[in-house]
Amino acid sequence: MMTYEVLVRGVDAIEEVATKEEVARVLCPVEEHDGPCEVPWGFSVGDDGELVLGIYASPEMAAEVAERVRQVVAGHQVVLAQAAAGRFEELEMQHRIEHGG
Template sequence: MGEPGVHEVRVRGCASTREALAWQEPIGMLLCPEREHRGPCEVPWTCTVRDVGAGECLVVAIIASSEVAEQVGERVRALTGREVVLRPGDPAEYEVLVEQYRIERGALPG
């Protein structure tokens, strides 16, 4: 598999911030079904909401290889039934997530 990096899994078309935020818990359970597990999450993640013009967008930022990011995107799409767009993320926008990764696993490549 490729090197891990920051990816955004964007869930599009939510009618409101409230609707976008309502997906956080189900997506969190999808990514980390055992909340009290030992060690780091298999796929480190965080969520935020953005207005992308045509409605609110829940952005699930993850650190994973491109292959794993695509799999996560498909799983999120299947769960939500919404349009899901995968794009590279800017590590500077997700400093807390990147710092968590560094503490748990070491520095990101590159």
């Protein structure tokens, strides 16, 4: 398990809110649910119109999430990368708290 970033490139300010909502529904289809989400996640904004989705997951799950994101953000490049140092550190802690580890 480690922290990854799913970068969605070319998202302008007008698209940002709608794109975040689409991506959020990929990870959490039911907004108000009991218990933790399958994959701890959060958003940030990167450079030059990048929407950055942080996730804490296994390599296999990270690849699956990136593919699911690709399917909902057609027209935007989606790149999976290891998280930048210091970004999304809270996701590992969230996983530990929610999964008792």
